[in-house]
Amino acid sequence: MIKGKLDTTCLAIETVRWHIELQPWASPTPSLNYEALRFLKYISTSQISCEHMNLNSLKGYSETSKKPWSICLDERFGLIHRIRSKQCRLYSLGLGNDDNQFEMSMANSGCEVHRFDPSIKSAHIQEGRHLWYHRLSIDWRDPNPAIATHKLHSNTKKLGTILNEFGHHKIDVLKADVESAEWKILENLILEGVVEQIGQLVFEVHVHWPGFEVSGNDSTVVRYWYSLLRELELKDFRLFHTYKDLSKPQMFLKKEAFNASSCYTLSWVNTRWK
Numbered sequence: 001m002i003k004g005k006l007d008t009t010c011l012a013i014e015t016v017r018w019h020i021e022l023q024p025w026a027s028p029t030p031s032l033n034y035e036a037l038r039f040l041k042y043i044s045t046s047q048i049s050c051e052h053m054n055l056n057s058l059k060g061y062s063e064t065s066k067k068p069w070s071i072c073l074d075e076r077f078g079l080i081h082r083i084r085s086k087q088c089r090l091y092s093l094g095l096g097n098d099d100n101q102f103e104m105s106m107a108n109s110g111c112e113v114h115r116f117d118p119s120i121k122s123a124h125i126q127e128g129r130h131l132w133y134h135r136l137s138i139d140w141r142d143p144n145p146a147i148a149t150h151k152l153h154s155n156t157k158k159l160g161t162i163l164n165e166f167g168h169h170k171i172d173v174l175k176a177d178v179e180s181a182e183w184k185i186l187e188n189l190i191l192e193g194v195v196e197q198i199g200q201l202v203f204e205v206h207v208h209w210p211g212f213e214v215s216g217n218d219s220t221v222v223r224y225w226y227s228l229l230r231e232l233e234l235k236d237f238r239l240f241h242t243y244k245d246l247s248k249p250q251m252f253l254k255k256e257a258f259n260a261s262s263c264y265t266l267s268w269v270n271t272r273w274k
Contacts, residue, residue: 017191023227025219035222036258042226043205043264048238050074050269055105069102069202070241070267071173078273079172079199086110089168091159093138093176093185095119102175107131111172116162118155136162138178140188140213159185160194172199183211183225190231199273201237201266208251208262218253232268241267 027034050072073080082088088111092103096119107113107130118137125133137156163169176182182203189195210221229239243265252260 020187020190020224020227020231022223023230025223026226030219030223032219032222032253035219035226036252036260039222039226040252040258040260042229043239043266044242044244046240046242047233048240048269048271050240052080053241053267055102067099067177067204067245067265068241068243069175069265070243071200071202072240072267072269077199077269077271079269082172083109083111088112088172089170090114090173090175091171092116093174093178095137095177095179103131106173114166138162138176138185139181140184158188158192160188160192163194163197170197170199173202174198174200175202177204180206180209180211182206183214183228186228186232190228190235195232195235195237196270199270201232201268201270204263204265206263207253207260208249209254221253235270236272237268237270239266239268 025031025035026038050070052073053070054073055071071079073083075081079088083106088106088109090103090106090111090113092100092113092115094115094117096117100115103113103115107128111130113131115131115133116136116138117133118135120133120135122133123135127133135155138159139156140158142156142158142161157165159174163171176185178185182205186195186203189198195201205225207225210216214221214224216224244261245263245265246261248261248263250256250260251262252258
C-alpha cells in the first residue's frame with residue numbers, strides 16, 4: 001500500500017510542467033531571418049478549413065465591430081450546437097477596450113458571456129440576462145500576498161484560478177486582446193493544462209516587441225513564440241483564420257521588416273472539443 005501511494009505521488013510530480021518544449025532552430029545557426037520567416041509563414045497558413053465564420057447568423061450581430069473576431073460555426077464542431085442550445089460560454093479578456101460588439105452578439109445569441117477588464121468601475125456588473133463584466137485582469141501568475149507590490153494587483157489572477165472560483169469547467173470561446181501579455185498568458189494556459197478546457201481561441205498577438213516578461217535576443221524570442229503555437233497544435237488546436245491588421249504599424253520586433261504587421265488576430269479550434 002505504501003509503495004502504491006509513493007508511486008502515485010511521484011507520478012503527480014512528474015506531470016507538472018514548468019517550461020514549454022522549445023522547437024529546434026529554423027536554421028543550423030540561430031538567425032532572426034529564418035526564425036521570422038518560419039513564424040510568419042506558420043501564422044499565415046490555415047491548418048484546417050472552416051466554411052462558416054459569418055456571425056450574421058447570430059442574433060443581434062452587427063458589422064460595426066472594429067475587428068474580425070472569427071469563430072468557427074461549422075456543424076462538425078461543438079460551438080454552433082452549444083449556441084443553439086443556449087449552453088455556450090465566452091470569456092473575453094481585455095484592457096479598457098470599448099469595442100464589445102462581439103461580446104454583445106454572443107450574449108444576444110444566448111451565450112453566457114464574461115468580460116474581464118481591470119478598468120471597469122465596479123467589481124461585477126451584469127448587463128442583460130447573459131453578459132457580465134468583472135473588474136479582474138487575467139495574468140500568468142496569481143499575486144503573492146506576502147509580497148508588498150503584489151497587494152496592489154489583488155484583482156489580477158490566472159485564468160485557471162478564475163475558473164475554479166467561478167465553478168466553470170469549460171469555456172467554449174476564449175477571446176483575448178491583452179496588449180502584449182498574450183504570450184505569457186498562453187504559456188500559462190498550456191503549462192497548467194487549462195487550454196484543454198477551451199473550445200476555441202481567438203487571440204490578438206503583437207509582434208512589434210517581445211511582450212511582457214519575454215526575454216532573449218530577437219531570434220530567441222521568435223523561436224519562443226513559434227514553440228508556443230506548436231504546443232497548441234500538439235494539444236489538437238488547429239489554426240483556421242488569420243487577420244493581418246494593416247491599420248497598425250508594420251513592425252516586427254521594432255524593425256520594418258518581413259512585410260509584417262505589428263498585430264495579428266489568430267483563431268484556433270480545438271478539434272477534440274465536445
